[in-house]
Amino acid sequence: MVETLLEPVYQLLAHLPFDAMQARFMQRAVLEIALLAPLCAFCGSLVVQFRMAFFSDSIAHSAFTGVALGLLLGIDPWIAVIIFGLGTGMLAVQLRRRSEMAMDTTLGVLFSSTVALGLAIISTKKGLAKTLPGFLYGDILSISDRDIFLTTLLLIGTLIFLLRFYNQLVYTSLHEHLAHISGVRTSWLETAFAALLALVVAFSIRAVGILLVTALLVIPAAAARNFAGNLRHQVWFAVFIAIVSGLAGLASSLAWDTATGAAMILWATFFFLLSLPARSLTQG
Amino acid sequence: MKSTPAIRLTDVSVTIGQSVILEKVDAQIMRGHITALIGPNGAGKTTLLQAILGLRAYSGRIDFVDSSGTVHKPRIGYVPQSLAIDRQAAVTVLEFFAFEFQRRPVWLGITGKSRENAAMALERLEAGHLLNRPLGKLSGGEMQRVLLALALHRDPEILFLDEPVSGVDIAGGHLFCDVLESLSTRQNRTIVMVSHDLSVVSQHASHVLCLNRTVACQGETPEVLTSENLLQIYGLHSGLYEHTPDPHQHCDHHHAHDEAAHG
Numbered sequence: 001m002v003e004t005l006l007e008p009v010y011q012l013l014a015h016l017p018f019d020a021m022q023a024r025f026m027q028r029a030v031l032e033i034a035l036l037a038p039l040c041a042f043c044g045s046l047v048v049q050f051r052m053a054f055f056s057d058s059i060a061h062s063a064f065t066g067v068a069l070g071l072l073l074g075i076d077p078w079i080a081v082i083i084f085g086l087g088t089g090m091l092a093v094q095l096r097r098r099s100e101m102a103m104d105t106t107l108g109v110l111f112s113s114t115v116a117l118g119l120a121i122i123s124t125k126k127g128l129a130k131t132l133p134g135f136l137y138g139d140i141l142s143i144s145d146r147d148i149f150l151t152t153l154l155l156i157g158t159l160i161f162l163l164r165f166y167n168q169l170v171y172t173s174l175h176e177h178l179a180h181i182s183g184v185r186t187s188w189l190e191t192a193f194a195a196l197l198a199l200v201v202a203f204s205i206r207a208v209g210i211l212l213v214t215a216l217l218v219i220p221a222a223a224a225r226n227f228a229g230n231l232r233h234q235v236w237f238a239v240f241i242a243i244v245s246g247l248a249g250l251a252s253s254l255a256w257d258t259a260t261g262a263a264m265i266l267w268a269t270f271f272f273l274l275s276l277p278a279r280s281l282t283q284g
Numbered sequence: 285m286k287s288t289p290a291i292r293l294t295d296v297s298v299t300i301g302q303s304v305i306l307e308k309v310d311a312q313i314m315r316g317h318i319t320a321l322i323g324p325n326g327a328g329k330t331t332l333l334q335a336i337l338g339l340r341a342y343s344g345r346i347d348f349v350d351s352s353g354t355v356h357k358p359r360i361g362y363v364p365q366s367l368a369i370d371r372q373a374a375v376t377v378l379e380f381f382a383f384e385f386q387r388r389p390v391w392l393g394i395t396g397k398s399r400e401n402a403a404m405a406l407e408r409l410e411a412g413h414l415l416n417r418p419l420g421k422l423s424g425g426e427m428q429r430v431l432l433a434l435a436l437h438r439d440p441e442i443l444f445l446d447e448p449v450s451g452v453d454i455a456g457g458h459l460f461c462d463v464l465e466s467l468s469t470r471q472n473r474t475i476v477m478v479s480h481d482l483s484v485v486s487q488h489a490s491h492v493l494c495l496n497r498t499v500a501c502q503g504e505t506p507e508v509l510t511s512e513n514l515l516q517i518y519g520l521h522s523g524l525y526e527h528t529p530d531p532h533q534h535c536d537h538h539h540a541h542d543e544a545a546h547g
Contacts, residue, residue: 049373100301166389167382170375174367174383174419177339178431181362182384182438225374229418234374235391279372 002145032143033246035151041238043200044221049173058111059201060213062088064118082202089198138209138261208261219268226275241271290315290474296344305331307498316472320489327495329478361440363431365447373420405437424451445477
């Protein structure tokens with residue numbers, strides 16, 4: 001069913017003038033990048049604004065426990081990663097609200113404890129450890145049609161959410177009380193964005209792995225911020241940098257036989273380095 | 285004309301965890317005047333402001349009343365001390381106003397109406413030139429003008445300011461002073477400002493509410509800012525002195541400096 005829906009897109013991608021594009025796994029990889037890159041870029045601009053890089057890193061590392069529990073309970077590990085990532089994100093938001101601990105301390109505790117729990121579970125069963133590298137480094141070349149379908153749904157949902165709430169989210173990041181007084185439901189909005197971010201992180205692990213997922217969110221947005229003179233340009237530059245980095249990373253990983261996720265992040269880093277001198281020109 | 289209260293605080297207490305931050309605060313904020321909330325660090329000034337603004341849970345009653353004494357919900361303006369923004373942030377002043385004026389996300393562009401409203405609001409404070417500047421690049425005074433312009437756009441009946449001239453340059457302070465005076469005297473608006481700066485309070489506030497976990501004293505500024513009261517509140521020898529007015533000073537008041545900080 002999903003494959004039938006995606007078939008016309010694959011046919012279109014097969015017309016690209018590259019031999020590699022005849023392979024179905026390459027068509028899927030290109031499509032996944034085209035979906036995931038804008039998703040991460042839109043959310044990344046808010047992650048940078050809210051200073052939530054450590055939050056996304058904590059969600060990503062909670063995947064250790066998600067994978068372990070999935071394997072232990074006989075659930076698809078990717079589904080377990082998504083559910084556990086979402087749960088960890090909501091727990092972090094609640095802990096921050098209900099305790100007087102600083103956010104980075106709360107996240108530090110969550111980060112370490114979820115990694116420790118995941119490793120403890122994995123170490124009890126021989127053979128489970130073999131599955132870890134796929135989650136640590138990601139593998140966009142093994143993306144399935146179902147993954148692409150789910151990423152499409154997530155992108156559509158994210159765009160609908162951001163069309164309605166993007167301004168309010170940035171307003172809240174600038175001054176929560178000011179936003180609240182002007183009628184923004186700040187608590188609800190922060191929780192909703194944390195949930196969305198947890199989903200985006202969990203989905204992105206498939207492409208770049210636990211170790212690099214935060215980079216996929218943060219680096220294009222940070223580079224775009226240096227190129228841009230306003231928020232509008234920052235968002236679109238981030239989308240452009242994320243897509244170009246993704247596709248260039250895919251191409252160069254094939255040429256040099258390296259991990260695709262790592263190549264994508266290295267390209268994004270290249271753009272970030274380029275942006276550093278641009279910052280002084282655009283922002284004085 | 286006899287002044288009537290705009291806000292009535294009755295038995296207001298705030299407890300955070302095990303700590304009692306405010307205890308049985310009974311006070312009135314008078315309509316059409318500038319009232320300053322003062323007190324030493326940890327006295328509960330900002331907490332009280334947050335409680336009045338509905339940002340913090342409290343026990344007791346906080347009533348907004350109109351000139352006939354009826355409880356109502358007034359239009360409120362709020363000027364925070366600053367925004368959580370770093371110097372590299374790309375958000376411009378225009379985009380900041382757009383967050384308030386339009387639902388369409390700024391990455392799809394600013395509507396003509398938003399641009400017009402933002403320009404008009406800034407022009408009122410002679411800050412039209414700041415429209416396309418990044419927020420992170422504004423000086424303290426420029427930021428306060430932007431925040432005040434946004435607050436005034438809502439035509440507030442009551443304006444709340446949190447440390448309004450902290451980190452503001454002298455020219456910005458003068459402009460701020462002019463606007464606040466105009467708002468309270470000519471437009472009969474009620475202004476409540478938190479300040480630790482007694483010189484600002486003595487220049488701009490007509491009424492003072494001294495807090496030290498509860499109300500230490502309240503009333504008109506000259507009656508409240510006495511050496512005895514300051515000694516009681518701050519625990520140090522404190523006083524105000526006047527010096528020759530600055531010819532460039534726009535306000536009608538004399539300069540006054542607090543000695544509280546110096547002991």
